[in-house]
Amino acid sequence: MAKEAATNHNSHPTTILLMLLAACFVVATCRGETDAEKLLKFRNSLTTSNGGDSALKDWEESPTPCTNDTQNWTGVRCSRGIVIGLRLENMNLMGMIDVDTLSRLPGLRSLSFINNSFDGPMPSVGKLTLRALYLSLNKFTGEIPSDAFAGMDQLKKVHLARNHFSGQIPKSLAGLQKLLQLNLEGNSFQAKIPDFPLAHLTLLNLSYNQLVGRIPDTLSNFDATSFQGNKGLCGKPLEACKSSISKKTILIICTVAGATLALAAIVAFSCTRGNNSKTSEPIIVNETQETKALKKYGANNYHDMGQNEIQSSDCYFVNSQNDEISKLHFVNNDREIFELNDLLRASAEVLGSGSFGSSYKAVLLTGPAMVVKRFRQMSNVGKEDFHEHMTRLGSLSHPNLLPLIAFYYRKEEKLLVSDFVPNGSLANLLHVRRAPGQAGLDWPIRLKIIKGVAKGLAYLYKEFPGVTLPHGHLKSSNVLLDNAYEPLLTDYALVPIVNKEHAQLHMVAYKSPEFNQTDGVTRKTDVWSLGILILELLTGKFPANYLAQGKGANADLATWVNSVVREEWTGEVFDKDMRGTKSGEGEMLKLLKIGMCCCEWNAERRWDLREAVEKIMELKERDNDNEDYSSYASEDYVYSSRAMTDEDFSFSVAG
Known part of the structure; x- marks a missing residue:
């Protein structure tokens, strides 16, 4: 027994060593x-x-990412020592x-x-818990499985x-309830x-595919450029x-058309005799041209379209029967005076319909004209308030304002008369399809x-x-251009006389972030509209949120610019x-920065007009060859929107 005990005692150190080695192996495995x-x-x-793999060679130089x-x-993107994103762009990667x-x-x-140069089928990203996925500009091919995005509820x-x-x-992609872009x-x-x-979707681009059929109603408020090329x-x-x-429907249409033509003939006859009637309300009798314009251009302002898109009307302004003759009031004394009847006898061309x-x-x-x-x-x-405000507008004189010439007042209807600007609007030149070879x-x-x-x-x-809103309706269709491309602002300073409900539904200022958040606007709201106009001018893209009515229209163009700047920088921002x-x-980069600072979501942090104008001027x-522009590409100048407070926007790769 004593010998056995001694043997066990002498072998004890070896046993402990083996046990320690086994424990280390277990710890390493765990x-x-x-x-x-x-x-x-x-x-x-x-x-x-x-x-080679030179783009990622530094992955071996540090023990931890x-x-x-x-x-x-x-x-590699990090947060609190954890890998939260990979941004491996422009590296010629494949495999x-x-x-x-x-x-x-x-x-x-x-x-x-x-x-990069990745090819083959879509990767099985459904295995990942992602909020942002960017695979653009590669060589992936084939069909994406219907369930490829199933379960990716945070994407x-x-x-x-x-x-x-x-x-x-x-279909699984269409089912993502939190999808923003x-x-x-x-x-x-x-x-x-x-x-x-549509709860969160702010950016959509399905252009240049082979899609067919009717665009879903849920997507109908996006700009036409989102669907072009299909x-x-x-x-x-x-x-x-x-x-x-x-055939039955065709017969009905022909019958209605015949009746319409007969009515048009009667109306045309009345056009030639309408000058002898008395008036207090101008009426346009040839409404078919207006109907055409409305059907083709929807709620666009008349300067949104090409001037040769609508043919001249052969009809005239005519007068409705009324014993009281109202007066055309001139507010610009430098202009030749004409009578209301001169205007009523003028040949009328329907230019379009706005809000x-x-x-x-x-x-x-x-x-x-x-x-x-x-x-x-x-x-x-009221009449006195309207007259006073119109007189105030008529007293304005600036080379970049379209002057008001005259106005006409009735309680149910008002007419504002100004010069015709043949070069159209900025919206027209930016967004209407140009003739082949015509330069932008x-x-x-x-x-x-x-x-x-x-x-x-x-x-x-x-x-x-x-x-509060000296302009209130600043957008590209309200910027007219003369023959020298000098801009003329129109539809300005109308907020005090427009019915409040209509203003809040249609005017651009009431699509601002502050109205969406607090039902209010500030003196900086016009600055937000200026910022959107700058981004539209630089990108050539139409702010689709202007087409949405009422509260809740997000600054989608600013959101898109912010996303592209963070992800791809200027290569995809500027109008080609x-x-x-x-x-x-x-200098373009500087203007982009100005636009972003004017589009700051928080009105308190947004630039005021004075600062924005000083920077623009x-x-x-041409660039200054001695100036370093690299700072303008930093994230310090990235537009800050309400969505930027979301958790997935806390690192740049997620936008």
């Missing part, structure tokens, strides 16, 4: 792979087009995206492989543009567009869908336009110091039709 080891394994699945919020490895390994990174929320941004995907848009542009998606939830699509905002018509009412071009017998705007949403203002607006002209707008707006602020930019890119057509 610890598992670190984020660094997982990322290095993921890197091994990648190659580059030149056969993250130190708190600091990234140690290229393309297989090892989703299984990425799925073992518990904090991964954003993934971006923009502008907010999906960018798959300019690949070679085909087949239907996955979707870009499928430049693929070969086919069939119909599924319905998408020959088989129809419905708002594109042309109306054609439907098959039965306030219809507009007509009236060519007087003496020669000059005038624009007559009819307003029916000013019935709450170059950078010097766009700079000239925005400087003129800023000067006109500053003048209004000086002349109306006690008015803008010529003469090589020597002015730095400092801009030049």
Whole structure:
């Protein structure tokens, strides 16, 4: 027994050593792979087009990818020492995206492989818990499985543009309730567009695919550019869908058309005899032209369209029967006076219909062409107040304001008369399809336009110091351009006389973030409209939120610009039709920054008009070769929207 005890005692150290080694093995097994080891394994699945991996070589130079919020490895985004995003863009990467390994990174929320050389089918991203996915500008092919995005309830941004995907848009993608942005542009998606939830969707681009059928009603408020390049699509905002018509329906239409023609003949006869009747309310008898314009252009202002899109009317303003003859009141003493009957006898061309009412071009017998705007949403203002306000507007004199010439008052209807501007509006030149070979607006002209707008707006602020919204309806269709491309602001200072309910439903100022949040506007609200106008001028994109009525219309253009600036920088921001930019890119960048600062979501942090105008007036057509423009590309100048407070916007790769 004593010998056995001694033997056990002598072997005890060896036993303890073996036990310690076994314990260390167990601990190592339980610890598992670190984020660094997982990322290095993921890197091994990648190659580059030149056969190397130099873009990610620094992944071996530091033992850990993250130190708190600091990234140690290229393309790795960190938060509190955890890997939360990969931004491996413009690296010529190819090979297989090892989703299984990425799925073992518990904090991964954003993934971006923009502008690489990945090909093959869509990666199985459904295994990841992502909020943002960017796979644009690669070579992925084939159909995306219908359930590819099933269960990805936190996904907010999906960018798959300019690949070679085909087949239907996955139904699971359309079912993402928190989706903010979707870009499928430049693929070969086919069939119909599924319905998408609209609770949060602010950016949509389905252009240049092979989609067919009617655009869902839930997407009809997006701009037409979101759907361009799909020959088989129809419905708002594109042309109306054609439907098959039965023989019975054709017979009914022909009968109604015949009756309409007969009525038109009677009306035409009355046009030639209407000059002898008495009037207090001008009436347009040829409403067919207006109907055409409304059907074709919806709620656009008359300057939104090309002037040669609508043919001249052969009819005239005529007079309604009334014993009282009202007077045309002139507020500009420098102009030739004409009588109301001169205006009523003028040949009338329907120019279009805006949110306030219809507009007509009236060519007087003496020669000059005038624009007559009819307003029916000013019935709450009394005659004396209306006369006083119109007289105030008539006293304004500035080279960047379209002057008011005269006005006409009835309780139910008002007419405002101004000069006709043949060059149309900024919206017309930016967004109406040009003839083949016709050049777009170059950078010097766009700079000239925005400087003129800023000067006109500053003048209004000086002349109306006690008015909250000196303009209130600043948008590209209310910026007219003379033959020298000098801008003329119109529809300004109308907020005090427009019915409040109508103003809040239709005027641009009431689509601002502050009205959406607090039901109120401030002296900085016009600055927000100026910022949107700047972004529209630089990007060539129409602010689709202007088409939405009432409260809740988000600043979608500013959101898009912010996203692109954070993700792709200026390459995708500026309008490709803008010529003469090589020597002015730095100045364009400055104007982009100004636009972002004017579009700050929080009105307290937004620039005031004085600061915005000063910065705009400092801009030049050509860059200063000695100036460093790199700071203007930093995230310090990224537009800050309400959505930026969301958790997934806390790191740049998620936008």
